[in-house]
Amino acid sequence: MWHPIATDWYLSLQESGQAVFYQPSDWAMARYAAELMSRGLSSDRAPNGQYVAALNSVMASLLSTEGDRRRVRIELERKKPTGPQLAAVRPLDAYRDIAGG
Template identity: 75%
Template sequence: MGTRGPIPKRSEERRRANKDDGPALIQAPSGGPVDVPDLPEPDALWHPIAADWYLSLRESGQAAFYEPSDWAVARYAAHVMSQVLLSERGPNGQLVAALNSVMSSLLTTEGDRRRARMELERKKPDGPTLASVSPLDSYRDIAGG
């Protein structure tokens, strides 16, 4: 898969649904997968942002496709991220670029997932439905509008 160039549009935004754009699109539900393996907790010495990032992967839809080696890479990325954030000298540009590359390989942003032809579908809220507009339509018919 290409990692450069413009980010492809989401499938519902594409005009030509019949055009072959390469490999099939993988669609997965957003939110944490059901079968995430038992994972080590974040290191207590990690920077809070690194720990939050690592924990967020457990709740992400792409985690359904992670293998144990991917989780090891995620722990490594969180460790390096923590070192960058805790550094007194400030972030090193090459280290940040390398970290972004590792995070990209884990498909952590929507652009990364689109380039890999993966889309996460957000769950529809189960809350109350909105009222129908049909009473307004009948009122307009009566009022002559």
């Protein structure tokens, strides 16, 4: 069982836009990264710089941050909401002007 943070990270990859580009080998690398992350987070010792750098490198190869994706010129578009839209919020001063206050 992985540490909860490692589990959250792995599950977040499945919901991320770049996941459509992942091949089975990418998912294997993601499991490896989650395992490394979990071991580090579950350890009583503070992680050393080399461990952190290696983990960051694996995570970057999976394009897990916006900065990683920008570096390789991949831009994900957000889905536009399809449900009901919230009404625009008007500044209180404008409301007072309309209400005569």
